[in-house]
Amino acid sequence: MPWIQLRVTTTEEKAEQVSDMLMGWGAQAVSFLDAHDTPIYEPMPGEVIYWTNTVVVGLFDAEHPMDKVVNQLKQVSFFKGEPNFKLEQLEDKDWEREWMDNFHPIKFGQRLWVCPSWRDIPDPTAVNVMLDPGLAFGTGTHPTTALCMQWLDATVKPEQTVVDFGCGSGILGIAALKLGAKRVIGVDIDPQAIEASTANAKRNNVEGQIELYLPKDQPKDFQADVVVANILAGPLAELKDIISAYVKPGGLLALSGILESQAQSVIDAYSNEFSFDPIAVQDEWVRLSARKQA
Template sequence: MSWLELSLTLRSDQQEAVEAALEDVGALAVTLLDADADTSNEQAILEPAVGETPLWSLIVLSALFEAETDRSGLIHVLGELIPELEPGQIAFREVADQDWTRVWMDQFKPMQFGERLWIYPWNIEPPANSGNTVIVRLDPGLAFGTGTHPTTALCLEWLDQADLGGKTVIDYGCGSGVLAIAAALLGAADVIGIDNDPQAIEASRDNATRNGVADRIQLRLPNVDERTPADLLVANILAGPLYELAPLFARHVRPGGLLALSGILGGQESDLLERYSEWFEDLQVSKREDWVRIDGKRRTDIH
């Protein structure tokens, strides 16, 4: 069986609308690459989290469709969204099953976060004797986040160094479930994954089942009240929602509990530090590339 791959170069501000439109007309998977990078060394962002826009100014977007998809219909959809786009800027090619699998294998390799934690794609087997290594297995073709993005990496490293044994953890904006699954495999007794996208909930549920931790992960939409205080809360979303959600997060984290926030661009941390200092102390900033993680501890002198 073969597939149809569409690719084009676009500005980062066009990415969200184009990606949504292509998904509406049947895109099965989307890959984003930096148009200005050396593609031999560049790792793809595979189906980025909802609302997440890559930092790159120009993006090469590739979308996979069933082989019989009408090419002229796709060109029409893109022409409506980007009037200045010339048909010649859109490239199509047929991709065999084995070729598409090789693309995933080339662009998504095992990655280590901290001392113990690794992310492995399903098409690569980890070593038989892994010792104390904790391995999360993900299908890169289905995930909304695989660890390739700096914000995810910052959160995974924070979880790796935390004492999660027997603890309750909230993963707010769970996407693929990678952080929730990592927390469970690192010893958390209960994990609550929250996302406003039902497709993300399904992806998280599927990945949790594959990793054998579905019995310890509750998945839900944010409008369902959860009154159990968490020992740790991690949220990898965007600076705007993080600012608005500060009072909610303060209610969700028990006094003395821990918090980690990411999805924050460098330069956005000052307002968040001031906002969260009302409820949290020992706030620290960690940076990777152009992105920031803020972590701290819930104050015990206020409720």
């Protein structure tokens, strides 16, 4: 089916209102983009953040009467004059097929692979995590996930316990179980992440070894041999006490979702309790790894 997208530049205060208007005018889907490539950090639970200059993108059937939509847009009073918008035709492709064709098995470290279900497994003797892209973050393609997967491949030992803080798709916790861990606790603020992790755990036959929680339900007294938190620098610093408490004395910690410019501030937040390894860097993102002092 051919599509047309309407891109409307607005402010963070009006982004949600513009989204509601586009949906009311017949948009099949609405997304938000940053107009000026400004960094935005992962929100805390219950918090919604938009960019100061936000582009709201509405996706319409190409046969939709877009002249009427544009006329309605021009009548919106808070734009204070001609709204900043752009209509664009999208190429008529089988977007699902295109997406599937471009997602391939990926290797991490010496023995760990992530494989989509529609591809052949490159090495049946390796440690293979079966994972299809979905609603929750984490397929291995982003540098932060890749850095954590490489670390897990080199770190996890049989019978260890692991916490995956900010579990997203469940990729890190599932990889840890496939590498020999006996138990994983996964925590995420997004209920869709819990659903995705549950589905992916079943796909990999490890559902009996992973426990998944929203923050309000997470265990309070559990300590693990290995803790990995792939979120972002701001939340990593703010949630330092909670994340640190999951690591047993002498246990190992990996933190990612951090830009090189933010690394030292995160190290400073944890340095009273942890001794850090050299920083691992990939495409301006870093992974910090450390051991908790006994």
